[in-house]
Amino acid sequence: MTTVSTDRGPHHRSAERRPEDALAADVLRVMRPDGSLDPAADPHLSDAEVLALYRAMVRTRVVDERAVALQRQGRIGFHIGSLGEEATIVGSAFALRPQDWLFPCYREFGAALLRGLPLERYFDNLFGNAGDLAKGRQMPDHWCDREHKLGSVSSPIGTQITQAVGFAWAARLRRDDVVALVYFGDGATSSSDFHNGLNFAGVYRTPTVLLCRNNGWAISVPTERQTASEGFASKGAAYGVHGVRCDGNDLFAVVRACRDAIARASRGDGPTLVEALTYRLSGHSTSDDPKAYRPEGEVARWSELDPIERLRAHLVARGQWGAPAEAALHAELAEEVRASLAAAEKKPAPALASMFEDVYAEPPWHLREQREALLAGPRAKGHGG
Amino acid sequence: MAQMNMVQAINDALRLEMKRDDRVVVLGEDVGKVGGVFRVTAGLYDEFGDERVIDTPLSEGGIIGTAIGMALYGLVPVPEIQFADFIFPAYDQIVSELAKYRYRSGGEYPCKMVIRTPVGGGIRGGHYHSQSPEAQFIHVAGLKVVCPSNAADAKGLLLAAIRDPDPVLFFEPKRVYRAAKGEVPEGDYTVPLGQAKVVRPGADVTIVTWGAMVYEALDAANKASAEGVECEIVDLRTLWPLDIDSVVASVKKTGRLVVVHEAPRSCGLGGEIVSLVNEKAFLHLEAPPVRVTGFDTPFPYTLEMEYLPLAHRILPAVLATAKY
Numbered sequence: 001m002t003t004v005s006t007d008r009g010p011h012h013r014s015a016e017r018r019p020e021d022a023l024a025a026d027v028l029r030v031m032r033p034d035g036s037l038d039p040a041a042d043p044h045l046s047d048a049e050v051l052a053l054y055r056a057m058v059r060t061r062v063v064d065e066r067a068v069a070l071q072r073q074g075r076i077g078f079h080i081g082s083l084g085e086e087a088t089i090v091g092s093a094f095a096l097r098p099q100d101w102l103f104p105c106y107r108e109f110g111a112a113l114l115r116g117l118p119l120e121r122y123f124d125n126l127f128g129n130a131g132d133l134a135k136g137r138q139m140p141d142h143w144c145d146r147e148h149k150l151g152s153v154s155s156p157i158g159t160q161i162t163q164a165v166g167f168a169w170a171a172r173l174r175r176d177d178v179v180a181l182v183y184f185g186d187g188a189t190s191s192s193d194f195h196n197g198l199n200f201a202g203v204y205r206t207p208t209v210l211l212c213r214n215n216g217w218a219i220s221v222p223t224e225r226q227t228a229s230e231g232f233a234s235k236g237a238a239y240g241v242h243g244v245r246c247d248g249n250d251l252f253a254v255v256r257a258c259r260d261a262i263a264r265a266s267r268g269d270g271p272t273l274v275e276a277l278t279y280r281l282s283g284h285s286t287s288d289d290p291k292a293y294r295p296e297g298e299v300a301r302w303s304e305l306d307p308i309e310r311l312r313a314h315l316v317a318r319g320q321w322g323a324p325a326e327a328a329l330h331a332e333l334a335e336e337v338r339a340s341l342a343a344a345e346k347k348p349a350p351a352l353a354s355m356f357e358d359v360y361a362e363p364p365w366h367l368r369e370q371r372e373a374l375l376a377g378p379r380a381k382g383h384g385g
Numbered sequence: 386m387a388q389m390n391m392v393q394a395i396n397d398a399l400r401l402e403m404k405r406d407d408r409v410v411v412l413g414e415d416v417g418k419v420g421g422v423f424r425v426t427a428g429l430y431d432e433f434g435d436e437r438v439i440d441t442p443l444s445e446g447g448i449i450g451t452a453i454g455m456a457l458y459g460l461v462p463v464p465e466i467q468f469a470d471f472i473f474p475a476y477d478q479i480v481s482e483l484a485k486y487r488y489r490s491g492g493e494y495p496c497k498m499v500i501r502t503p504v505g506g507g508i509r510g511g512h513y514h515s516q517s518p519e520a521q522f523i524h525v526a527g528l529k530v531v532c533p534s535n536a537a538d539a540k541g542l543l544l545a546a547i548r549d550p551d552p553v554l555f556f557e558p559k560r561v562y563r564a565a566k567g568e569v570p571e572g573d574y575t576v577p578l579g580q581a582k583v584v585r586p587g588a589d590v591t592i593v594t595w596g597a598m599v600y601e602a603l604d605a606a607n608k609a610s611a612e613g614v615e616c617e618i619v620d621l622r623t624l625w626p627l628d629i630d631s632v633v634a635s636v637k638k639t640g641r642l643v644v645v646h647e648a649p650r651s652c653g654l655g656g657e658i659v660s661l662v663n664e665k666a667f668l669h670l671e672a673p674p675v676r677v678t679g680f681d682t683p684f685p686y687t688l689e690m691e692y693l694p695l696a697h698r699i700l701p702a703v704l705a706t707a708k709y
Contacts, residue, residue: 132491133490133491133493134489134490134491134493135491135492137488137489137491138489142489144489144490144491144493144494145493146490146493146494151457151494152486152489152490152493152494154481154482154485154489156477156481156482159450159477159478159481159482161450162446162447162450162451162453162454162478163450163451163453163454163457163482164454165450165451165454166450166451166452166453166454166455166456166457166458167454167455167457167458168454169451169454169455170454170455170458170459170460171458173410173436173455173460174458174459174460180454192446192474193446193450193478195444196442196444196446196447196450196451197447197450197451199442199444199447200441200442200444200447200450200451203442357492358487358488358491358492359487359488359526359527360487360527360529360550360551361487361495361550361551364579364626365626365629366626366629
């Protein structure tokens with residue numbers, strides 16, 4: 001009987017998440033340290049596209065920081081952001097074609113904004129007001145938007161994975177050229193839905209892109225406590241699902257990896273598990289203080305790989321960007337945020353009676369009874385109408 | 386009219402609806418080539434092919450999770466869970482996702498399917514092939530729950546459920562799958578969800594029940610009749626939203642209520658029915674409402690016929706209520 005050691009030594013077991021991981025040989029990278037692009041992997045974005053994506057990433061961060069401030073001021077109850085993960089989120093959403101669908105986790109409002117969710121609607125969701133597409137029924141950042149082919153955010157981890165696989169499977173059964181891209185974090189790879197989703201995707205060769213945002217942490221638990229395997233993309237092999245790792249802080253690498261995966265799915269070659277190596281620069285959410293569990297030095301080292309800084313350096317090297325453009329962009333975004341926020345914050349809460357709508361297509365007798373009792377009670381006056 | 390048992394009637398409904406609506410897809414463990422472990426989907430694979438009658442990996446969570454995705458795409462999935470006892474790996478997908486999709490998305494994403502699954506004891510299946518978990522699904526907002534007692538209702542209720550805009554759990558009482566034989570209308574018809582049926586009129590005691598226990602109630606009612614007590618039996622058919630008007634109308638007539646179900650007593654649907662009757666017909670009651678149910682134990686193997694609320698347990702409850 002042979003004993004196989006699975007211990008890869010203290011380096012592997014280190015609690016510290018090292019930026020070097022994102023530079024490993026098997027990780028797809030396009031941007032070089034000097035800001036130039038590797039021609040072998042370059043997705044060949046136009047100048048206008050790169051500028052639009054830079055704008056979208058900065059917009060995501062500006063909105064993110066504003067949402068944190070709103071929570072700190074007590075104007076919203078909660079926010080879960082994407083600080084440091086903007087290239088992964090914006091680049092992957094950009095790679096989708098108009099007919100493709102996106103199944104969010106809960107950290108991808110930047111993808112929703114890129115696909116066309118109006119900023120005011122996003123703020124409506126943060127306030128849970130009458131303008132919220134989810135009618136104020138979910139926490140902030142649990143949005144949905146059918147018009148822009150954005151699924152509905154759920155808090156339980158990983159549930160969207162099997163759903164995205166089923167959705168893409170249905171498209172394939174109907175002979176429609178539609179790909180579903182689903183986001184999840186490294187923690188979700190421990191869920192039964194990850195297993196179920198990968199397994200069904202592999203068996204039925206569904207046109208699904210399974211995008212794992214490996215940001216190093218699941219609230220306070222590091223990647224090493226989610227898996228003993230070397231990364232997550234390799235898990236695809238056991239399911240017959242193609243796996244790739246990309247530098248998630250390299251916009252071009254994310255676009256390239258996702259475009260390849262979408263093309264593969266579209267031509268009938270099945271699903272791809274894309275592992276984007278990135279880093280959660282913030283806490284898990286506004287309810288979390290990461291100082292309690294992770295070393296400051298780790299954050300500092302990953303900040304040097306900030307995806308927005310890297311893309312800006314590239315744009316500067318290309319001669320497409322400078323301080324005046326940066327200042328103008330921030331001024332424009334500040335005004336957009338101010339106006340959208342002001343409009344959203346003015347809106348009333350959802351009407352009291354709306355609590356009973358959409359449980360079923362039509363409210364049955366017991367919900368009608370409960371609604372009538374509430375509307376006849378002391379809270380009926382002055383709440384929402 | 387044709388003579389059919391419940392297995393044949395459900396099969397007939399599935400075939401009819403799959404012909405009528407090409408969005409209907411059946412998926413589950415062993416539902417394809419072999420036609421299901423109870424043969425409910427027999428012949429459908431040959432008729433509709435492997436893209437509409439799909440043998441899946443052995444994973445209830447995967448079946449329901451992917452079926453939700455299919456429903457969001459616009460298909461009408463009718464997944465089968467081989468035994469209701471095996472449904473719990475899919476519980477999160479059913480209660481947190483399927484049941485909540487329409488609500489949590491503000492109506493952006495209605496999500497409907499019919500989950501078929503055999504329930505109930507009396508087949509020597511032990512704990513993991515015998516349970517009746519209806520209350521665990523009724524308690525979470527957003528689901529409809531159906532449990533037919535006979536072949537004609539099974540067909541009409543299943544057709545209604547597949548066409549319903551909301552997610553439906555369709556519980557099939559496996560003990561009477563083949564025993565519940567009767568006339569089943571040919572072709573298309575529906576039995577509306579939310580409507581109970583009085584299967585035996587009577588003036589003295591109301592028995593509310595469903596599924597396989599309808600037959601035990603009928604047996605007890607015949608024996609009670611010999612002792613001069615006439616039972617009215619209300620077969621709920623749809624467990625949620627339940628037909629409270631029919632229950633209350635019957636109790637107002639008899640003044641006495643016995644609820645019979647296989648599931649454990651505490652926090653069971655019987656408790657809810659008794660509460661509703663207390664709220665809506667208290668002054669008509671001549672006796673305290675009584676529950677005759679499974680016990681608050683796991684479902685036993687050897688002693689299953691002592692666990693089940695069979696006629697020999699229903700009869701004394703009926704007589705005591707009548708004499709109260």
